[in-house]
Amino acid sequence: MSAEQPRRSDGTRAAILKAARERFAADGYERATIRAIAADAAIDPSMVMRYYGSKERLFAAAAEFDLRLPALEDVPPEQVATVLVGHFLERWEGDETLMALLRAGVTNPAAADRMREIFAAQLVPVAERLSPDRPRIRAGLVASQILGLALCRYVLRLPPLVAMERAELVDWTAPAVRHYLSGTVAEETQAGSGV
Amino acid sequence: MSAEQPRRSDGTRAAILKAARERFAADGYERATIRAIAADAAIDPSMVMRYYGSKERLFAAAAEFDLRLPALEDVPPEQVATVLVGHFLERWEGDETLMALLRAGVTNPAAADRMREIFAAQLVPVAERLSPDRPRIRAGLVASQILGLALCRYVLRLPPLVAMERAELVDWTAPAVRHYLSGTVAEETQAGSGV
DNA sequence: CGGATAAGTCAACAGGCGTTGGCCTACAGT
DNA sequence: ACTGTAGGCCAACGCCTGTTGACTTATCCG
Numbered sequence: 001m002s003a004e005q006p007r008r009s010d011g012t013r014a015a016i017l018k019a020a021r022e023r024f025a026a027d028g029y030e031r032a033t034i035r036a037i038a039a040d041a042a043i044d045p046s047m048v049m050r051y052y053g054s055k056e057r058l059f060a061a062a063a064e065f066d067l068r069l070p071a072l073e074d075v076p077p078e079q080v081a082t083v084l085v086g087h088f089l090e091r092w093e094g095d096e097t098l099m100a101l102l103r104a105g106v107t108n109p110a111a112a113d114r115m116r117e118i119f120a121a122q123l124v125p126v127a128e129r130l131s132p133d134r135p136r137i138r139a140g141l142v143a144s145q146i147l148g149l150a151l152c153r154y155v156l157r158l159p160p161l162v163a164m165e166r167a168e169l170v171d172w173t174a175p176a177v178r179h180y181l182s183g184t185v186a187e188e189t190q191a192g193s194g195v
Numbered sequence: 196m197s198a199e200q201p202r203r204s205d206g207t208r209a210a211i212l213k214a215a216r217e218r219f220a221a222d223g224y225e226r227a228t229i230r231a232i233a234a235d236a237a238i239d240p241s242m243v244m245r246y247y248g249s250k251e252r253l254f255a256a257a258a259e260f261d262l263r264l265p266a267l268e269d270v271p272p273e274q275v276a277t278v279l280v281g282h283f284l285e286r287w288e289g290d291e292t293l294m295a296l297l298r299a300g301v302t303n304p305a306a307a308d309r310m311r312e313i314f315a316a317q318l319v320p321v322a323e324r325l326s327p328d329r330p331r332i333r334a335g336l337v338a339s340q341i342l343g344l345a346l347c348r349y350v351l352r353l354p355p356l357v358a359m360e361r362a363e364l365v366d367w368t369a370p371a372v373r374h375y376l377s378g379t380v381a382e383e384t385q386a387g388s389g390v
Numbered sequence: 391c392g393g394a395t396a397a398g399t400c401a402a403c404a405g406g407c408g409t410t411g412g413c414c415t416a417c418a419g420t
Numbered sequence: 421a422c423t424g425t426a427g428g429c430c431a432a433c434g435c436c437t438g439t440t441g442a443c444t445t446a447t448c449c450g
Contacts, residue, residue: 007396008396008397008447008448009396009397009398012397012398027302028223028225028301028302030223030225030226030302031225031302033436033437033438034437034438034439035436035437035438043397043398043399044398044399044400045438045439046398046399046400046439046440046441047397047398047399049438049439049440050397050398054438054439055437055438055439102301103301103302105350105351106223106297106298106301106302106346106350107222107223107225107226107298107301107302112350112351112352115351116351116352116353116354119353120353134355136354136355137355137356137359137367139355140347140353140354140355140356141356141367141368143343143347143353144340144343144344144346144347144348144353144356144368145339145340145343145371146343147343147346147347147351148338148339148340148341148342148343148344148346148347149339149343151301151339151342151343151346152335152338152339152342152343153339155300155301155307156300156301156307156310156311156342157307157311158311158314158315158335158338158339159311159331159335160329160331160332160334160335161332161335161336161339164332171380172332172336172375172380173336173339175371175374175378175380176340176370176371176374176375179370179371179374180367180371183370185366185367202426202427203417203418203426203427204426204427204428207427207428228406228407228408229407229408229409230406230407230408238427238428238429239428239429239430240408240409241409241410241411241428241429241430242427242428242429244408244409244410245427245428249408249409250408250409
């Protein structure tokens with residue numbers, strides 16, 4: 001009952017989705033036009049409407065996303081941050097969907113909603129496993145560091161961050177993420193510089 | 196010679212700039228229309244063109260910004276991160292320009308440029324004073340955490356971060372920023388969770 | 391083979407955009 | 421008081437946008 005039978009237009013549908021992801025990622029929601037997306041997919045703009053109904057629903061379809069976090073249950077707690085940051089950067093570079101979500105999420109409420117959902121659903125459980133203490137706050141802080149990294153490296157393209165190797169970036173940021181995931185907070189305000 | 200004499204239209208010019216900042220901050224570059232800005236300022240859209248030439252130049256004028264970092268030379272090195280994050284959050288909440296820059300910088304190259312300039316010119320010196328070792332990378336990492344925080348709290352509005360007090364947020368993030376400003380990196384990859 | 395249905399094309403719509411030039415109005419300098 | 425000039429408004433331009441409906445072509449089923 002629930003199995004969708006393959007349609008003759010599946011190829012076109014996929015081409016539209018691929019072009020949409022690329023355009024939304026490169027230009028953001030408002031500057032990515034249906035006409036440009038259709039041109040990339042080598043079909044008529046009206047086909048986009050036929051298959052996806054509206055620009056907003058096209059974006060919703062293009063922004064379907066799973067972080068695909070690896071099985072972190074088997075990772076020793078003190079290495080979770082390293083694995084998490086590394087996986088996230090890898091995922092970011094291999095899939096344009098995240099870029100589309102970030103670029104669009106800054107001006108489009110629906111995209112911001114989706115972003116909140118993804119991080120709430122997929123990051124909070126990780127934080128919950130590592131510390132029973134305020135896991136939602138911890139997950140939010142992790143999101144802030146991870147998204148800030150993506151923002152500065154892939155969107156704003158700050159030269160020092162663009163030039164760095166991924167592994168080097170992980171070495172720098174993993175301690176901060178580890179702090180958010182399992183550190184304590186009150187006493188540290190007066191602490192020295194050692195992390 | 197360089198002193199501009201006051202013009203009769205200075206009030207209008209200021210009203211336009213104020214409305215522009217608000218609209219750019221709320222809507223981003225492309226959704227903030229000249230017509231809407233003019234309506235907010237209670238003048239005709241053509242006045243915006245007369246005084247600022249084009250939408251792009253209006254944005255450039257509206258995005259003029261100084262972080263106004265306090266005199267960090269007098270702050271003990273181990274407290275610089277705390278003061279820095281606190282000042283940044285305060286500055287963010289008191290001036291719509293930063294919000295405009297972030298919202299626009301994600302899709303507008305000129306805004307991204309401006310953002311790079313601001314952080315390179317105003318954050319790198321702070322990093323240089325605290326550590327002679329790769330100060331530009333350190334400044335970039337600080338920017339990633341600070342902008343990520345702003346992104347998640349003020350733009351995406353992740354509920355846990357929105358609900359937190361500013362001081363509490365500083366307590367959590369300052370250790371991470373301190374790590375970027377004066378920590379070392381190689382040995383820490385294997386370290387435990389204590390920051 | 392013929393007819394139904396899906397895939398795809400074309401042209402146009404209504405509306406919004408940045409931008410322009412002409413026109414009126416009111417103040418400033420003499 | 422007169423006049424030049426700056427401030428301001430109005431109407432329109434050309435363009436681009438998302439979206440629609442009518443039309444043609446190809447494919448599948450009986």
